[in-house]
Amino acid sequence: MEEKKVILDIRNFSVSFEQYEKGFRKTGLPVIRNLDVTIREGEMVAVVGSSGSGKSLLAHGILGILPYNATMGGELVYDGELLTKERQKALRGNEIVLVPQSVAFLDPLMKIGPQIRKGKKDQASREKLNGIFEGYHLKNEVQELYPFELSGGMNRRVLVSTAMMGNPRLVIADEPTPGLHMAMVRRVMSHFRELADQGAGVLLITHDLEQALEVADRVVVFYAGTTVEDADAKDFRSEETLRHPYSKALWRALPQNGFQFIRGTQPYVKDLPEGCPFGPRCEWYTEACKGEISCREVRGGRVRCVRAV
Amino acid sequence: MVSWLPWPVIRERNFVKEHFIFVGKQAVRMVLLVFFVSLAAFVLVSVSPLDPLQANVGQAALGSMSQEQIAKLQTYWGVDEPPVERFLAWAGDFFRGDMGLSLLYRQPVAKVIGVKLANSLWLMAIAWILSGAVGFVLGILAGLREGSLLDKVIKGYSLLIASTPAFWLALVLLMIFAVWLKVLPIGLSVPIGVEAAGVTVADRIQHAILPAITLSITGIANITLHTREKMVEIMESDYVLFARARGESTFSIVKNHVLRNVLLPALTLQFAAISEIFGGSVLVEQTFSYPGLGQAAVTAGLGSDVPLLLGITVISALFVFGGNLIANILYGVIDPRIRRGGAGA
């Protein structure tokens, strides 16, 4: 198989917040640590983690729009070059685009058309938008609507349209199908698949493994702020081909595999155990899991577990 | 959470009609509120141990009145009639445009208020527009970058002014401009000793400058602080975050999103400021001895001129509630979520 060009390489990425502890001490609160993801052109990578695990911050970090009290660490390499603040500024909205969760991310008081065109009125942007709308079977009248007037079916296509105004080479979809039923999910996902097939790298951030497996080429499993496994989507066909105990647990929790859930909850970032964050819930927990656990290549995927073979 | 509807909801509603109903309801509410304000004010002056007739007995006012006029005063303020009837008599006359006689000015209250209001409207209109415009701009500049030096300066200034009593600010400005620099007159709306006809527009303006500036400065602080708060909210909103994610510059974000979204709350704020400007004018006019409605209110209160005090109260309530009503109507016209239907914002 021919190696495709890497569009974004995220190495050892971390995000932490400043926060007060009891009393007057300010501490850094690490929401994401040790996150590694690689996205190639034409590839769709899903980062799967449970809700509230800080996945959106990954998207904001790549775009350079983290809140002021957040600190980012690690390296982002975009198209072979370090992704600096200046490059982020220049690229976001054009080569690197975000598709948000819902229309709540649209300005409630600005009509759809002008909003997608970012207020531009020139002929070129008008024609471009008309073309995009045509491609998504959206009537031109939709451009005259306000976000609250959109129907559920239009919502998704309008949001994806916002991404198409630039020349996207990297599409970040942050939880793009919240609460949608499966038929709608498939339709939305097909839009992203299409983008990937046209050559863009797609980073799908979601809590729903089932959805991710429908369309993604690779799946990165995210647990308590850390990537625990980076596997081919095919590896999720059976439990044995998976590497990390948490991925296996996620697999067993899928409907077709018997809905078995494991005990316990993800630890809050403040009370992380030493070593492997999954340790306390893992049935193979040993002394060795208490140390620093590095990322290893295992059977073509990567895993952060001392036991994995 | 947003609910997801699988199909477009067909809305066959008549929004123009709905808006009229909304406006109608608001208008009725306003009339009721004004009624209750007059009732409350009437009760307050009625329970006072200060008797307006006693306080003004022996004064020229009562002496120069006709029997009929005195009889009317006694119906309102005398102790013989039951309070409810007294109120109804007064309210009935008021509704017909007869606000009674001012005990101090020896003229119909309506006439006194008319003259004073004309003087005050100048001041208040200038202050209202200036404080609205300047406050809006300052609030946006401060809120655009929360925590920046500019924000700190603007916020600090506004907090300071908001904590400064209007009358003291007036005194300080008087000290600086009238006493120390001697560039502006000390008080009164016209030069003393000049015939009413001889008063020029220039005179009027000159005497209104300091009061208007004082009133504006006081008003700016509040509008700035509130606009800033809204701005901070907007800048932290999901849609601004997304706009930034789409590569929009700060300028573009302000032009496309901020102005639109801050305008609606600013509108409400601007009309709510009428009450504050009215209140401020009482203090400022008294300090500058500017013969407007505010000073008349103080004079009426100190001199037990109950008919005038009540008249001013009702008129100012009319302005305040009228302002609210206009704000509500404009809101419906401007906000597409109300104008174009939807469940309302």
Add this chain to the structure above:
Amino acid sequence: MKHLNGRMAAVFLFGLAVLFLAAVTAAGWGFEEEALVTDFSRKNLEPCGQYLFGTDWLGRDMFIRTLTGLSMSIRIGLLAAGVSSVLALILGTLAATMGKTVDGVITWLIDLVMGIPHILLLILISYALGKGFKGVVIGVALTHWTSLARVIRGEVLQLKEALFIRTAQKLGATKFEIVWKHMLPHLFPQFLVGLILTFPHAILHEASITFLGFGLPPEQPAIGIILSESMKYLAMGRWWLALFPGLLLVFTVVLFDVAGESLRRLLDPGSAHR
């Protein structure tokens, strides 16, 4: 750590405000006699080392007069703000718990109070009570409860939906018990912040209404009286009579405004990061 962080600053400010309050109140009490002492050998003195704020036309020491006046204002402010906040607590809670009619009436009452410009309402109430001390306290108390009442009402409405309140209801607690035992402790921080933020406004309005001649009698060295008297001497260039008492008043108000605001931010659960 080089700079004070938000929390420390808030606590520091609050401490400073309380200290200042105590000092001025004590000084005011102590100097009550001295504030009225007239001495024609030292009248109309500009501020100097001995008389920090100068003296007036009767030779009264303006520094002492200002302190006494401010302490008077602070006492009135505290009393009025206290009454006002308790009123807000009671009305806000009633509106949220006693059903639609009561809620409607109280909401109306709020609209009504907000419909008359504060100063005008103060004049009316002061007139109703025959002017003087009582009029000021009751007037200020009756005009300052509205915004806090709204906050409390919203808070109680939210609390009503909280799990522990629902559980208490199911366990058969009476309405009164629920409000008293379960809600009031949760409302306390809001109440406290409301009280502290009402206080500077109460002082401001007390000074204003006294300045206009409706508040305290002229014998009292209240800040409003001092400033009102100073007006007559302004044209003669006696700027210190108006400047210093006003500055001290503004300082007091700013101090409590800032202290209250920082306390509010501190208690706001969303502000953990700042």
